[in-house]
Structure formats: C-alpha cells, structure tokens
Amino acid sequence: MTANKPGTARGDIFVAPFSADQMVGQTGALINDNSGDPVWFRPLPSTNLQNADFKVQTYYDAREGREQPVMTWWQGTLALPPWYTNLPAGAPEPGGCYYLYDTHYRLLKTVFAHHGYYPDEHEFTLTPKGTALFLASKPVPMDLTPYGGPKNGSILNSEVQEVDLATGRLLYSWSALDHLDPADSEVSASSASSSDGVWDAFHLNSIDEGPGDQLLISARNMWAIYDISKSSGRIRYQIGGKKSDFTFGPNADFYWQHDARFRPGNRISMFDDGCCDLPDGAPEQQSHGLILSLDFDHRKATAAKTYYHEPPLYSPTQGNTQALSNGNEFIGWGQSPYYSEYAGAGNTQGNGLKNLLYDAKLPGSNISYRAFRNEWIGTPYYPPSAAVRADGRGSVVYASWNGSTQTRAWQVLAGSSPDSLTVVVGHAPRSGFETAVTTTATGPYFQVRAVDASGRVLKESKVVRRPS
Incomplete structure (x- = not known):
C-alpha cells in the first residue's frame, strides 16, 4: 500500500x-x-x-x-x-x-x-x-x-x-x-x-x-x-x-x-x-x-x-x-x-x-x-480455524476465518478435555487475517469463537490440542 x-x-x-x-x-x-x-x-x-x-x-x-x-x-x-x-x-x-x-x-x-x-x-x-x-x-x-x-x-x-x-x-x-x-x-x-x-x-x-x-x-x-x-x-x-x-x-x-x-x-x-x-x-x-x-x-x-x-x-x-x-x-x-x-x-x-x-x-x-x-458481506459456511502453541507458562492461540467480513473480535475457550471448554480465557479484536491471542491458560484443549460488532457469536472453530 x-x-x-x-x-x-x-x-x-x-x-x-x-x-x-x-x-x-x-x-x-x-x-x-x-x-x-x-x-x-x-x-x-x-x-x-x-x-x-x-x-x-x-x-x-x-x-x-x-x-x-x-x-x-x-x-x-x-x-x-x-x-x-x-x-x-x-x-x-x-x-x-x-x-x-x-x-x-x-x-x-x-x-x-x-x-x-x-x-x-x-x-x-x-x-x-x-x-x-x-x-x-x-x-x-x-x-x-x-x-x-x-x-x-x-x-x-x-x-x-x-x-x-x-x-x-x-x-x-x-x-x-x-x-x-x-x-x-x-x-x-x-x-x-x-x-x-x-x-x-x-x-x-x-x-x-x-x-x-x-x-x-x-x-x-x-x-x-x-x-x-x-x-x-x-x-x-x-x-x-x-x-x-x-x-x-x-x-x-x-x-x-x-x-x-x-x-x-x-x-x-x-x-x-x-x-x-x-x-x-x-x-x-x-x-x-x-x-x-x-x-x-x-x-x-x-x-x-x-x-x-x-x-x-x-x-x-x-x-x-x-x-x-x-x-x-x-x-x-x-x-x-x-x-x-x-x-x-x-x-x-x-x-x-x-x-x-x-x-x-x-x-x-x-x-x-x-x-x-x-462491497461484499461474506459469511462462510465452514467454521473458523484455530491453532495453538505453548508460550512460556501460557499459550498463544491463533484465530482466522477465511472470507468472514463480519468478524470483529475473537474469544478463546480452554479446558482440560474437548468437552469442558466453558471458560473464556482470552479475548482480542480482530487484527488482520490471523489474530494471535495470548493467554495464561494451558488447556491443553482450545477453541475460538468469531464475534461480530454487536458481540454476537457468529461461529466457533473445531477444538484443537496444544502440542505437549
């Protein structure tokens, strides 16, 4: 640019x-x-x-x-x-x-x-x-x-x-x-x-x-x-x-x-x-x-x-x-x-x-x-993508959603099992195609949710596991 x-x-x-x-x-x-x-x-x-x-x-x-x-x-x-x-x-x-x-x-x-x-x-x-x-x-x-x-x-x-x-x-x-x-x-x-x-x-x-x-x-x-x-x-x-x-x-x-x-x-x-x-x-x-x-x-x-x-x-x-x-x-x-x-x-x-x-x-x-x-409003039929890596005593979770034009922020959920992701451990405004969210949580299971301008959850990713 x-x-x-x-x-x-x-x-x-x-x-x-x-x-x-x-x-x-x-x-x-x-x-x-x-x-x-x-x-x-x-x-x-x-x-x-x-x-x-x-x-x-x-x-x-x-x-x-x-x-x-x-x-x-x-x-x-x-x-x-x-x-x-x-x-x-x-x-x-x-x-x-x-x-x-x-x-x-x-x-x-x-x-x-x-x-x-x-x-x-x-x-x-x-x-x-x-x-x-x-x-x-x-x-x-x-x-x-x-x-x-x-x-x-x-x-x-x-x-x-x-x-x-x-x-x-x-x-x-x-x-x-x-x-x-x-x-x-x-x-x-x-x-x-x-x-x-x-x-x-x-x-x-x-x-x-x-x-x-x-x-x-x-x-x-x-x-x-x-x-x-x-x-x-x-x-x-x-x-x-x-x-x-x-x-x-x-x-x-x-x-x-x-x-x-x-x-x-x-x-x-x-x-x-x-x-x-x-x-x-x-x-x-x-x-x-x-x-x-x-x-x-x-x-x-x-x-x-x-x-x-x-x-x-x-x-x-x-x-x-x-x-x-x-x-x-x-x-x-x-x-x-x-x-x-x-x-x-x-x-x-x-x-x-x-x-x-x-x-x-x-x-x-x-x-x-x-x-x-x-002008284009894209609402993908597929879910957002998530990835995670260890970062000192915490984790960095990466969130992206190819084609979503309404995502304004990301929530990160973590838990000890794939079925226990009930706690929001991180939140960040969307920053470019992929957003990195730092959290003290160690999971090892994580999930991201895309959030629109009004705070409504649009869709959530599949659950990912942090590498040990």
Missing part, C-alpha cells in the same frame, strides 16, 4: 494475481482490505492455472424470482510463453470455465462456452434477465496469405455469447469474423509464426450491454470500440481504428485499449494501455484511465476525464477503469502491478498524484488482469 487517504469508496479490493514471469506466492482469487490484508483467498494448485475478471455481481435466479450478490470469475490456463506457444500470448487454452459463488462461498453455477469455443478470461457479465454475457474464442483455419501470413494458418476468432444461467442454453452469439475486417488489425499477420500459425487479429476484450439494443465491444488489436445493434448484429458506429466514425480531440485517442463501458450522458470509459509495440508513427503514451465524451452531431470524441499514475506506468496489456458508487474511479493497471482509486475529477499527464486517494502494488512481477473495489 503506497497511499491511503480519506474519501475512498466503501468495499474491499478484488484481484486475481498471476504472473507471466516468476510468481510470488500462489495464483487464485483474492479479496484484500485497504490495509492490504487478505479477507478471502482461494489459492490454485498450480501457477500455470489462473483466475481473471474476479468481481461481485448480482445474480437473478429466474426460477426463484430473486436476486442475490455473487462472486464471479474465469478459471483456466492462458497461453503464456515459454510454457504454451500454440496460441497467441494471453489467449485462453481449452478447458476453462466461469464460476458463480454465493456469500457463503459455495459454488452456485459453472458456465461453459458453446460452438466449440473456449471460455475467455476477458469478460463475464451477469444481466438482470438471469443470463450471462461473455467472450469465447477459438482458432478458425484460414489462408492468411492475403494478409501477409501463412497459407495454412488460423485466425483467433472471438464470439460474444449469451447463455441462460438456469439451463446453460445458448441464447445469442455474435462473431467478430462475420462483422470485422482482419485487414484493419494493428497486429501483423506475420506474428502468427510465433504462435503455431494462429493470428490474433481482433482480440476482443470487453462487452457492455447498454440501453435499448446496444452492445459496446472493445477489440484491442483493432484499436477500436464498436457500438453494435444486438438484434441485427450491425455495427452502429466505430470509435478508433482504421475506419473510425469519430475524430479525436486532444488526448482522446487510444491504443490497445481495454474495458470499454457505457457511461451516462453520451460518454464511455476505458483503460487506455496506450503504449508498447506501436507501428511507426504512432506516438507512445502513458497508460491511463480515460472517459470520452461523444458528440454525435459532429462525430467527435473528446477527453472528458483522465486518470494517470505517479510514477508513470506503461502497461502493454490488460487493465480496467471502474466507476464507483461515490463518484470515484478505481483503476486496475493491468500488466503493471498496481491498483489505484481517484476522486472523480481525475488528473492529467505529469500530475498523477492529484486526486489520488488509494494506491497499492502487488509483489514482484505479480499482476491482475482487472482490479475492482466491491
């Missing part, structure tokens, strides 16, 4: 750490509080397995007619050299899926893609209709010689898919290859030589469902954002790229962008990666959060607000810009290991500390595809 000022929005921070280099610790889905302490962690068994797009959403159960908060994320394996070179770097390998977990940390739903496509890490969004919108991808064989690639190559196509969560049935699909021209890609088809002949021409990385019939889709490798009529599949307008329907005011253009979202008042937001591997003539710019104002009468996009970091960051991939309920903006810096919160007015290049309220850095080369601040 490098900055923590008053005025941040309510909620904890949701990240899914992984690394394309040397992983520090474990990959998985991680909730942190503002101090950087973990609230909940679900580690994965291998650093070659990743989570992404980890966040809180609202799940509408059409069968029961009710809504509930859930955590959702993608889980799978990414094509990260040198381990995988059969697909373009960052593409999902076969075998991934999406998960929905309830507030008790129980699995509710597992969602898969259709048409032989692979579930994609870039987007998984629940809708108020009880459906899920997500991106899925797979290589489609194609003669790439017209584009400067191999004859027996493939194009990595992306589909927008929508499934009914109750049944898993596919309700809607939209194929990039049917509507976008690969010739407009900013990535050369010759790059397929490093990924087993597969060309990542489009690289769709976000979907947002807007008012009426609209979908907003970001295609990173086209440098373009598309507003699409969902019913017809027709592109209503394009922002950026080689066939942009909009011109740009100062600081409004973008490259390699992620996370395009509708905003009120003819505005859209995104994370502008803005750097790295740019064609000749394209000026490199710092990565930043960007909100564009769209003038439809004059077809011009202007920069309404920007969010820069200090020190300056240059993220080749990933990232997101999240609107918070109090008007702040939360930025996940993608391939740079930071996440930050700013007051809504933002800042300008060279002035990255202005309106900065919160900033934190993941260890080593760890990164998170996106980062979110979400």
Whole structure:
C-alpha cells in the first residue's frame, strides 16, 4: 500500500494475481482490505492455472424470482510463453470455465462456452434477465496469405455469447469474423509464426450491454470500440481504428485499449494501455484511465476525464477503469502491478498524484488482469480455524476465518478435555487475517469463537490440542 487517504469508496479490493514471469506466492482469487490484508483467498494448485475478471455481481435466479450478490470469475490456463506457444500470448487454452459463488462461498453455477469455443478470461457479465454475457474464442483455419501470413494458418476468432444461467442454453452469439475486417488489425499477420500459425487479429476484450439494443465491444488489436445493434448484429458506429466514425480531440485517442463501458450522458470509459509495440508513427503514451465524451452531431470524441499514475506506468496489456458508487474511479493497471482509486475529477499527464486517494502494488512481477473495489458481506459456511502453541507458562492461540467480513473480535475457550471448554480465557479484536491471542491458560484443549460488532457469536472453530 503506497497511499491511503480519506474519501475512498466503501468495499474491499478484488484481484486475481498471476504472473507471466516468476510468481510470488500462489495464483487464485483474492479479496484484500485497504490495509492490504487478505479477507478471502482461494489459492490454485498450480501457477500455470489462473483466475481473471474476479468481481461481485448480482445474480437473478429466474426460477426463484430473486436476486442475490455473487462472486464471479474465469478459471483456466492462458497461453503464456515459454510454457504454451500454440496460441497467441494471453489467449485462453481449452478447458476453462466461469464460476458463480454465493456469500457463503459455495459454488452456485459453472458456465461453459458453446460452438466449440473456449471460455475467455476477458469478460463475464451477469444481466438482470438471469443470463450471462461473455467472450469465447477459438482458432478458425484460414489462408492468411492475403494478409501477409501463412497459407495454412488460423485466425483467433472471438464470439460474444449469451447463455441462460438456469439451463446453460445458448441464447445469442455474435462473431467478430462475420462483422470485422482482419485487414484493419494493428497486429501483423506475420506474428502468427510465433504462435503455431494462429493470428490474433481482433482480440476482443470487453462487452457492455447498454440501453435499448446496444452492445459496446472493445477489440484491442483493432484499436477500436464498436457500438453494435444486438438484434441485427450491425455495427452502429466505430470509435478508433482504421475506419473510425469519430475524430479525436486532444488526448482522446487510444491504443490497445481495454474495458470499454457505457457511461451516462453520451460518454464511455476505458483503460487506455496506450503504449508498447506501436507501428511507426504512432506516438507512445502513458497508460491511463480515460472517459470520452461523444458528440454525435459532429462525430467527435473528446477527453472528458483522465486518470494517470505517479510514477508513470506503461502497461502493454490488460487493465480496467471502474466507476464507483461515490463518484470515484478505481483503476486496475493491468500488466503493471498496481491498483489505484481517484476522486472523480481525475488528473492529467505529469500530475498523477492529484486526486489520488488509494494506491497499492502487488509483489514482484505479480499482476491482475482487472482490479475492482466491491462491497461484499461474506459469511462462510465452514467454521473458523484455530491453532495453538505453548508460550512460556501460557499459550498463544491463533484465530482466522477465511472470507468472514463480519468478524470483529475473537474469544478463546480452554479446558482440560474437548468437552469442558466453558471458560473464556482470552479475548482480542480482530487484527488482520490471523489474530494471535495470548493467554495464561494451558488447556491443553482450545477453541475460538468469531464475534461480530454487536458481540454476537457468529461461529466457533473445531477444538484443537496444544502440542505437549
């Protein structure tokens, strides 16, 4: 944590750490509080397995007619050299899926893609209709010689898919290859030589469902954002790229962008990666959060607000810009290991500390595809954990409860047998993920109880015995 000022929005921070280099610790889905302490962690068994797009959403159960908060994320394996070179770097390998977990940390739903496509890490969004919108991808064989690639190559196509969560049935699909021209890609088809002949021409990385019939889709490798009529599949307008329907005011253009979202008042937001591997003539710019104002009468996009970091960051991939309920903006810096919160007015290049309220850095080369601040009340179905060791003439008892957001203090019980734990021998406020409570009791049997802000016991641990 490098900055923590008053005025941040309510909620904890949701990240899914992984690394394309040397992983520090474990990959998985991680909730942190503002101090950087973990609230909940679900580690994965291998650093070659990743989570992404980890966040809180609202799940509408059409069968029961009710809504509930859930955590959702993608889980799978990414094509990260040198381990995988059969697909373009960052593409999902076969075998991934999406998960929905309830507030008790129980699995509710597992969602898969259709048409032989692979579930994609870039987007998984629940809708108020009880459906899920997500991106899925797979290589489609194609003669790439017209584009400067191999004859027996493939194009990595992306589909927008929508499934009914109750049944898993596919309700809607939209194929990039049917509507976008690969010739407009900013990535050369010759790059397929490093990924087993597969060309990542489009690289769709976000979907947002807007008012009426609209979908907003970001295609990173086209440098373009598309507003699409969902019913017809027709592109209503394009922002950026080689066939942009909009011109740009100062600081409004973008490259390699992620996370395009509708905003009120003819505005859209995104994370502008803005750097790295740019064609000749394209000026490199710092990565930043960007909100564009769209003038439809004059077809011009202007920069309404920007969010820069200090020190300056240059993220080749990933990232997101999240609107918070109090008007702040939360930025996940993608391939740079930071996440930050700013007051809504933002800042300008060279002035990255202005309106900065919160900033934190993941260890080593760890990164998170996106980062979110979400409000979440977790009440685990499983009990707290306890451990104990001798300490001079007394004992130290350690208490933790992975995922509990309501625990404010711990009680320690001790006794001469597992059935005689009736005396509270220690009490301490929760202090981080694991709390150490010192007591003069020798047990040898101990148990901990989690207590909420009103003093109510939430749940108790299993009984543990102090080593002799």
